[in-house]
Amino acid sequence: MEEDNLPFFLHLPASPQKMSLKLKDIFSWWHSSVPKNYQHVLSLIFAIKEIKENPKILPNVSLGFQIYDSYINARITHQNTLKLLSSWGRIVPNFKCDKEKNLIAVIGGRTSEISLYAATILGIYKIPQIAYCIFIPVVNAKVQLPSFYRMVPNEEHQYIGIVQLLLHFHWTWIGIIISDDENGDMFAQTLMPLLSQNRICTAITEKIPAIFQAVEMLRSLEPLGGKANSLTSSRAQVYVLNARPQTVACLIWLIYLFEILEGVRKLSIGKVWIMTAHWDFSIQTMHRAFDIQAFDGALSFAIHTSEVLGFPQFLQSLHPRLQQGDDFFRAFWEKAFSCSFSDSNEDMESTDTCTGQERLESLSGTLFEMSMTGQSYSIYNAVHTIAQTLHKIYTSKPRLRKLVERGSVDRPNLQPWQLHLFLKSISFNNSAGDTVSFDKNGELAAGFDIINWVTFPNQSFSRVIVGRMHPEEPQAPEFSINEEAITWHNWFNQVLPRAVCNDHCHPGYSRKKKAREQFCCYDCAPCPDAKISDQNDMNDCFQCFEDQFPNKDKDQCLPKGLNFLSFTEPLGITLVVLALSFSVITALVLGIFMKNQNTPIIKANNRDLTYSLLISLLLCFFCSLLFIGQPQTLTCYLRQTAFGIIFSVAVSRVLAKTITVVLAFMATKPGSKMRKWVGKRLATSIILGCSLIQASICAIWLSTAPPFPNVDTHSLAEEIILECNEGSVPMFYCVLGYLGFLAIVSFTVAFLARKLPDTFNEARFITFSMTVFCSVWLSFVPSYLSTKGKFMVAVEIFCILASNAGLLFCIFSPKCYIIILRPQLNTKDLLIRKN
Incomplete structure (x- = not known):
């Protein structure tokens, strides 16, 4: 079997020491290793085990690996990176004599600083480095570091996700907690403009020192107390926490110290924590003595993970005696279970002896988890990515392999830089069913999960996936969340927390x-x-x-309701009744006069003019009915024009009647030349002349700018006025003005003739009737202009009825009184009395 040794560079902090809550132990505790992070190594081993057991991937090839610890130190990181490039124990770069040690790729590290320290050296040799750090401070990292890949999504998606999460819950008044370093400043400089663009305000921005700086501050509790006070006094209930381990560790110390100094739990309750993808419950940030329920209900973004089948069973199969030669595993076991093996050289505070029968599943989540964490899942995918890339190279056609290097690619001479062409385009489905591929920036083409952290009094917790930020899926919404699946801190009693500067402005x-x-x-x-x-x-x-x-x-x-004078409403019914009543009265008067047409009083007052005046008044009463009902085109045409012409006829008849009375009196004088003017010809001329002038005005009006039905939506707040627009307002006032002119002339003539002898004199009654007529129409103009809608129409109808009634009663009631009640006065002798 041919073997390729593939060393994997991993960032693995050293194991932690058991710690009591003494301030002097903080620094040593931070530099101690984290048992939980040993899962990273185990996920690497499990992935290689899967590949070796899968005959479809790299048949006849065994993968080897080496693990180095960076100790979060630049010098050690550079030193271990150079060791990877050297053949022997001594560091001799650019010299290789060990053919069995063939470095193909590097995985690591867990923080951006460690990853970049290694990348500066590995990039020189074009060795692929697949990092799993969440944050990368380098702009255009793929351009500056072409050999650098990340098995995590672009962090820009996380920033957008934070904003979308805040907008979803309408949280517009928040606090931001960042680390007091360059990474924290960059986080704030990137996030805060996005918040402002989406109208989210920052109530407080607090810089938390790294745990190393906090140790120095502990000599004087005043600076840390001031920061705790600032967080407590803020009205913000939602905090976005750039959850780097150093930042979270110091924040937890702030909470702990504040609660000790104040004797109350103020800082940790009533807050909703939104964590970045750095966050994880571990002993690195959550010491065993701390109550993790302070972060109950927190929401965090996390690298998308899926359940990897077989991994929990793999962990359960591990045993100290079966892991011979793995010094990491023995150290991990001792730190995790706070015990020591009998042959251990470690100086442990605990006197418990490790039996080897301890169970990993019994550990709390802050120490170790049986399911893969986000970073372990990234390492698992990174191993499979390299394996799939090698498999693709080895199984590719010769023509494709020539693209890698002139000539064929053989396994012993495979160079690390030859992986890049295949690595950039790699895409496969892992055993959990997720697609693994890189985008154009060399980052994982995936999104983030939104995790709801539910904690329990026994220091255990569960992570519940409640949403996703998946920009790579065009078919699905970019941001999605299941609000009903979220468990909030019991402080909120499962009511959605509010994060606003002040109460909402309600509708209205x-x-x-x-x-x-x-x-x-x-x-x-x-x-x-x-x-x-x-x-x-x-x-x-x-x-x-x-x-x-x-x-x-x-x-x-x-x-809005419709506003027009209807026949069915009380006001319309009242006006209709009045119009019909006056019409009936006018008809009765006309009947009385026609029945008694041969009596002296009717003959003496120009019988034909009297009949025509009564008919005109009757038509005027009927004319008022045109103003009632929903306006139509025909009624709008007839309303003002019919009213103007008929009224002009009526007033011109009054004028003719008045002039006839005056001329008749003057003609009775001996030798008067007025006899030839007394007769029907003069009266007919006056009536026709005056009426034709008004008819001409109306004709011009209708031919130029006639009235039309109109909908007025602005004059009344709650109703739509259906009205007849007058078309030409000047023409409308010309019609009214001409009526007023005739009325004034009639009034003037009647007023001048009021002292004529009573026998022949109607002038007094005409004077009184025209006084009523003019008074009504003079009051009409301001009333008409000050009202809107149906009331404006009602005002005009009332004026028509009132002025007509004034003419009817003032002129004809005295005659009706004599005809009906005093017939003895209706004799020729009384009418021909001499002075």
Whole structure:
């Protein structure tokens, strides 16, 4: 069997020592290793085991690996990287004499700093490095480091996911906690513009020192106490935490110290923590003595993981006696179970002896998990990616292999740089069913899971996937979350936490910015008239559609009613009854006069003019009915024109009657030349002349800008006015003005003739009737202009009825009184009395 040794460079912090809560132990605790991270090694071993047992991948090829510890130190990282490139124990770069040691690729490290330290050296030799660090501070890393790949998604998706998560829950008033270093500053500089663009305000931005800086601060508790106080006094209930292990560790110390100093739990309750993908419950950040329920209900982004079949069984099969030669495993076992083997050289505080019968599944999640964590899953995929790449090279056609290097590719002479062409385009489904491939930036073409962390009093926890940020799936929404699957901290009693600067502005109100405050802080101003707001926290109120109007609370638009004078409503019925009543009265008067047409009083007052005047008044009463009902084209044409012409005829008859009375009196004088003017010809001329002028005005009106049905949606707030638009307003007032002119002339002539002898005189009654007529129409103009809708129409109808009734009663009631009640006065002798 031919064998290729593939060393894998892994970042594995050293194992932790048992620790009590003494301040002097903090620094040594941080530098101790983390048992939980040993799962990274185990996932690597499990992946290689799977590949060796799979005859379809790399048949007749065995994978080898070497593991080096970086100790989070640049010098050691560079030293171990050079060891990978050297053949012997001594570091001699660019010299190889050991043909069995063939370095093909490197996996690591867990932090961006360690990964970049190694990449600066590995890039010189074009050795592929597949890192699994969450954050990469280098801009255009693929351009500057072409041999560098990451088995994690682009972090830009995480920033967008954080913003989408905040917007989903309407959290607009948040706090940000970052590490007090370059990475923290870059995190804030990238996230905060996105928050501002989406109208999310930052109530507080707190820089937390790394645990190494915190150790120095512990000599004086005042700086840390001030930071704890700042977090406590803030009104923000939601915090976005750049959850690098150093930052979280110091934050937890802040919580612990504050609770000890204050004697209360203020900082850790009533908060929703949103963690970045660095976050994980581990002894590195959560010491055994801390209550992890402070982070109950937290939400975090995580590299997408799926259940890898067989991995839990693989972990259960591990035993210290079966892992001979693996010094890492013995150290891990001792640290995880706080015990020591009898032959151990470690200086352990615990006096317990490791029996080897301890069970990994009995450990709390902060120490070790039986399911793959996100970073272990990335390592697992990285191993399979390299294996699939090698398999693709070995099974490719000669023509394709020539693209790699002139000539054929043989296994003993395979060079690391030859992997890049195949590595860039690699795409396969792993055993968990997930597709593994790189995007154009050399990063995993995948998204992030959104995890809800549920903790329990026994220091155990469960992670529940409640959503996803998957930009690589065009068929699915970019951001999705199942709100019902989230378990919030019991402080909130399972009610959705609120993160706003102030209470919502309810419908009917709009937001009004507060002076010298961020835009998330605002007052609530009621909507002005004719505007509404139908949602919470609207920036501006808006107007309803033209056929709608705001309700009383200004939070809803209601449909407008139709406004026109209807025959079925009380006002319309009243006016119809009045018009018909006056019409009946006019008809009765006409009947009385026709029945008594040969009596002296009727003959003396120009019988034909009297009949025609009564008929005109009757038509005027009927004319008022045209104004009632929904406006139509025909009724709009007839309303004002018919009214104007008929009224002109009526007033011109009054004028003719008045002039006839005056001329008749003057003709009775001896030698008067007025006798030739007394007769039907003059009266007919006056009536026809005056009426034709008004008819001409109406004809011009109808031919140029006639009235038409109109819908007025603006004049009344709650109703739509159905009206007849006058078309030409000047022509409308010309018609009214001409009527007024005739009325004034009639009034003037009658007024001048009021002192004529009573026997022949109707002038007094005509004067009184024209006074009523003019008074009604003078009051009509301001009333008409000050009303809208059906009331404006009602005003005009009332004026028509009132002025007609004035003429009817003032002129004809005295004659009816004599004819009906005092017939003895209706004699020729009384009418021919001499002075």
